[in-house]
Amino acid sequence: MPAKIRGSMSWLIIAVAMFLGAGPGMACFAWAEDGLESPANAVSGLSETPSASAVSDEASAASPLGSVVPDRETVEEAARAPRAESGDAEEDDPWESFNVRMFTFNLHLDRYVLKPLATAWDAAVPDEVELGLGRMFANVAMPARFVNNLFQLKFDGAGRELARFVLNSTIGLAGFFDVAKREGLELSNEDTGQTLAVWGADSGPFLVLPFLPPMTVRDGIGFGVDAALNPLTYFAPFAAGAGMKASEAVNSRALNLEVFEDVEEGTLDLYSAVRNGYLQRRARAIQE
Amino acid sequence: VVRTKLTGGREEGLSVEYQLASKRGRWGVVDVRIDGVSLAMNYRSQFNKIIRTSSYDTLVQRMRKMEGGKG
Numbered sequence: 001m002p003a004k005i006r007g008s009m010s011w012l013i014i015a016v017a018m019f020l021g022a023g024p025g026m027a028c029f030a031w032a033e034d035g036l037e038s039p040a041n042a043v044s045g046l047s048e049t050p051s052a053s054a055v056s057d058e059a060s061a062a063s064p065l066g067s068v069v070p071d072r073e074t075v076e077e078a079a080r081a082p083r084a085e086s087g088d089a090e091e092d093d094p095w096e097s098f099n100v101r102m103f104t105f106n107l108h109l110d111r112y113v114l115k116p117l118a119t120a121w122d123a124a125v126p127d128e129v130e131l132g133l134g135r136m137f138a139n140v141a142m143p144a145r146f147v148n149n150l151f152q153l154k155f156d157g158a159g160r161e162l163a164r165f166v167l168n169s170t171i172g173l174a175g176f177f178d179v180a181k182r183e184g185l186e187l188s189n190e191d192t193g194q195t196l197a198v199w200g201a202d203s204g205p206f207l208v209l210p211f212l213p214p215m216t217v218r219d220g221i222g223f224g225v226d227a228a229l230n231p232l233t234y235f236a237p238f239a240a241g242a243g244m245k246a247s248e249a250v251n252s253r254a255l256n257l258e259v260f261e262d263v264e265e266g267t268l269d270l271y272s273a274v275r276n277g278y279l280q281r282r283a284r285a286i287q288e
Numbered sequence: 289v290v291r292t293k294l295t296g297g298r299e300e301g302l303s304v305e306y307q308l309a310s311k312r313g314r315w316g317v318v319d320v321r322i323d324g325v326s327l328a329m330n331y332r333s334q335f336n337k338i339i340r341t342s343s344y345d346t347l348v349q350r351m352r353k354m355e356g357g358k359g
Binding site for chain 1 (some may be wrong): 294323324325326329330331332334335336337338350351354
């Protein structure tokens with residue numbers, strides 16, 4: 001009996017440790033991935049697209065800000081009014097001041113630890129290898145996607161994941177190459193947070209924790225479950241597993257170096273930009 | 289209101305939707321959605337946060353600063 005308890009205890013500890021092992025990289029990568037990619041590309045991309053002329057026309061028309069600024073009191077009042085009125089009911093963030101502090105912490109972690117590492121890594125390693133490693137990590141994380149496809153009754157998605165895993169793990173050399181994609185078998189991004197949502201769970205408040213990507217309470221629970229479903233969590237010895245997670249973080253960050261920079265330039269308030277981007281993308285992922 | 293959808297760039301490709309609207313016979317872009325994230329909504333959220341936590345003046349200042357930096 002005690003042995004059994006000890007066994008499950010250590011499993012729990014490993015799960016928690018992996019959770020942390022996901023590390024700063026995950027956190028920052030997820031900003032880039034979930035929240036930020038879009039505004040960045042939009043802002044930087046605008047100047048290149050033909051339709052951009054329309055945008056900049058509009059912008060320049062409104063450009064002398066002074067001439068179009070509405071009455072200050074009205075605006076401030078509107079912003080402070082209960083959010084339901086503002087039309088976008090997405091922003092449930094009662095812990096904002098805590099979140100902002102954690103967000104700032106993660107941001108510094110990124111700037112002084114993760115980004116330098118990722119920059120060095122990016123310089124040393126060819127892009128193709130970075131992409132390949134990223135695909136390998138994604139390949140290993142297949143069980144979570146498979147299970148969540150099933151729980152959402154997406155049987156074709158589950159079948160695709162299975163087929164992808166078999167193909168890519170063998171012909172694709174442990175996932176380094178995505179051969180399945182060339183056969184038209186696309187990766188399906190399903191996770192436990194989405195499954196919970198499909199089953200009717202409310203997102204809960206927005207939450208930022210140190211070393212972790214931004215999330216809502218529901219998606220945080222899902223994140224823990226997904227980590228537990230990742231074979232790296234239970235097959236690799238702890239140190240190796242944590243090391244793998246750390247390299248995953250660095251590698252992902254290396255793939256997003258420019259993205260993140262563009263984002264910082266294109267935003268007025270990074271925290272709310274990330275929060276809004278994250279919530280919008282989650283809402284869409286759940287709909288799909 | 290017209291919607292277009294572009295795909296391109298990167299490995300996975302990125303969906304970009306321009307939402308157009310006509311105003312007094314002139315067509316303009318009112319929103320851009322990249323991979324499902326609406327820029328208009330994203331900026332609105334930023335504006336709200338700045339106004340809520342500091343002031344409207346701060347927002348205008350920051351916008352001016354950004355505008356100057358870009359130009």
